[in-house]
Amino acid sequence: MDAISIPVERIIAVCVSLAAFGIAYNAMVEYLEREVPEHGYTSFLVVGGVMVTLIGAAFIVGLIPALLVSLCFIASGLPMIIGSVWRWLRQRRIDRSLSIREMIEALDDDA
Numbered sequence: 001m002d003a004i005s006i007p008v009e010r011i012i013a014v015c016v017s018l019a020a021f022g023i024a025y026n027a028m029v030e031y032l033e034r035e036v037p038e039h040g041y042t043s044f045l046v047v048g049g050v051m052v053t054l055i056g057a058a059f060i061v062g063l064i065p066a067l068l069v070s071l072c073f074i075a076s077g078l079p080m081i082i083g084s085v086w087r088w089l090r091q092r093r094i095d096r097s098l099s100i101r102e103m104i105e106a107l108d109d110d111a
Contacts, residue, residue: 006060014056021052040088043081050077 029045058066
């Protein structure tokens with residue numbers, strides 16, 4: 001499908017819909033970050049936004065091209081998601097160890 005044969009109305013409708021989604025999604029992310037600042041879900045939030053964008057793109061460029069681009073995002077993004085989860089788990093482990101150490105020191109000081 002070449003760019004000339006894509007109805008301009010469809011492009012506008014998809015872009016307006018994606019912009020509305022972006023506004024709502026941003027509000028949801030802002031709420032999450034305010035309520036749970038150390039949530040550790042940032043990579044998953046990025047995946048959600050990319051998925052919606054790719055769905056919108058499928059309405060413009062077609063399903064097969066959108067699926068191929070999705071495959072590319074999976075190939076480059078999956079290591080980042082795994083790394084993000086690993087870093088979050090490692091930091092939680094460190095935080096727990098520090099908390100335990102501080103509790104032990106506080107109990108020793110009280111004794």
